[in-house]
Every structure is written in structure tokens, then in C-alpha cells.
Amino acid sequence: MFKSAYAIAGVSLAVVLGVAVPANAQLLTHKDLSVATATTIALTAIETCKAQGYNVSANVLGREGQVVVAIRNPAAGFATYENSMKKAYTARTTRAPSGKFADAVKGNPNAGQFFLTNFVAAQGALPIMVGNDTIGAIGISGAPGGDKDEACAKAGIDKVAAQLR
């Protein structure tokens, strides 16, 4: 009886010792973009720009900078496909609009990050956030001006705002 009680106490202790498994050793829980959400973001951005008379390409990258959806617009210049990816990569990794990096490079043309692969000092990409967590980014290229690219990128994110939580 006592032995049994000790055993139970032991189990309880083990549960308490759950503390021995510190929080940072547990697996990470992530929210990530589905292909459906990513496609909606990209398509909305392209269509928004199209409605304004601009043909653009779009890239939506995920948490690790991986391509989730890449869309080349044959009606846009062929550099736009690469550029939209790089803008998105820049926004994802700096967790900020790529225009911010463009500004930083303007102030410091030899900024160290400028020499990293896929960084581009150009406006037109926005991070995709869930609260304070950057789960991806969208980059747009093709409109006459990074501000116009960025506005379309924002339209894409706004379209799925309700899903980003």
C-alpha cells in the first residue's frame, strides 16, 4: 500500500520534474503559410497591379526563405521574376520592408548584408507577419517604382489578413 503510494508519488515527482525539461528544449510550434494562402497573396498582388496598369511578377517565400509560390508574369520584364524573389528574401530575413534595406544601403553603400546572396536594395517586398513572428514575405517587381510594387504586395497580404493569426 505504502509502496504503491510511493510509486504514485514518484510518478507525481516525475511530472513535476517536467520542469527538468526546460521550455527551450521543447519542440517549436510554428504557424506557416499554406500553399492556398500563399497563392492568394501572390495572385492578389499581381491582379492589383494589373488593375493599375502594371504587369508584375511575384514571389511568396516561407519561414526559411524557401519559395512557396513563384509566379513569372510573361507580360513583365524577365528580370522581375528574380527581383521579386530577392526583394522577398530581403524582407523575410530583415523582418522588414525591403525598402528599409534600400534606405540603409543608401546611407551606407557598403553595408555588409549587401554582399550576401539574394539581398537586394529595392523597395517592393513586405514581411508576412503573425503577430511578431515573421512567417514569410512577398516580393513584387515590375511596376514603375518600388512604392507601387509595395502597394500591390500590401494588397496581397491585406487580402488574407484574417488568416494571419
Added chain:
Amino acid sequence: MKKIFTVAGLALIGATVGSANAQLIAHKDLSVTTAVTIAQTAVQTCKAQGYNVSAHVLGRAGEVLVAMRGDDTGPHTLENSMKKAWTARAQRAPSLNFANAVKANPTAGAIHLTNMVPAQGGLPIMVGEDAIGAVGVSGAPGGDKDEACAKAGIDKVAADLK
């Protein structure tokens, strides 16, 4: 009279220069809307069957028009879907044909070319006899299932492919 000869001469030159093979080539090509619809339909068709797949739609020159990474897919599926599509575009035939050819001849020259893969799941996108692109799907348990989803993508826009 002299003027008439001149005119006749010009007309003759014009006719010679304008021979058929010197004219520009008229192409039909995929629009971004059509390409996205093909990829999305392929991914969704497989999803509805319980298979998470990635898809690529390539254009006439093998250029990527749409790359789409499916939910919870293996990391290789995006690359594989591109290569299946490339193979289908290059050979203007289902990538299954190349898979079969390589089975019969493991040293087929084309196996050493970049992006060729002997795996089912890629289909050319045809306008009549003209291969204007290809769609590749990867992730389903079997190339036949990948190919069925690729076909669903093309079928969805069949009316536009003319």
C-alpha cells in the same frame, strides 16, 4: 515608263526578301492567369485525393512561369516537379515516355542533360501540335497519380489552349 520598271523592281525585291522563313515567328504562349490556374488545379486535385504535391508550370523556353510548393511536401518535390515539367517540355511528351525510354536504355544520352528526369508526372501543354509549355507534379505516391493531377490542371484550361 522608267517609273513603272522601278515599281516593278521594288515589288520583286519585296517578294524575295519576304520569304516565309524570314518572317517573325508567331507564337501562342501561356498567360500568367492560365499558368497559375493549371498549377493550382493540379495541387488542389491531388490535395482532394489526400496527396500533398508541389507543381511547376514551365513556358515555351522551359522558363518557370509558376512554382508552387504544396503543404507538408517533401523538400525535393518542388525540384522534382520542375524537372518532370522540363522533361515533358523538352520532349513534347509525357515525362513517362522518357521514364520508359530510360528503362529500356539506361545510357540514353538525354539522361545526362540538365533537368531531365525519368519520372512520370509531367505533361506537355499543347496548342495543337505546338508544345507551349509543360506542367510537372511531384509528391503523390506514384507518378501515375502525379500525372493525373497534372492532367486535371491542363483539362481545366482546355478551352483556352487554342
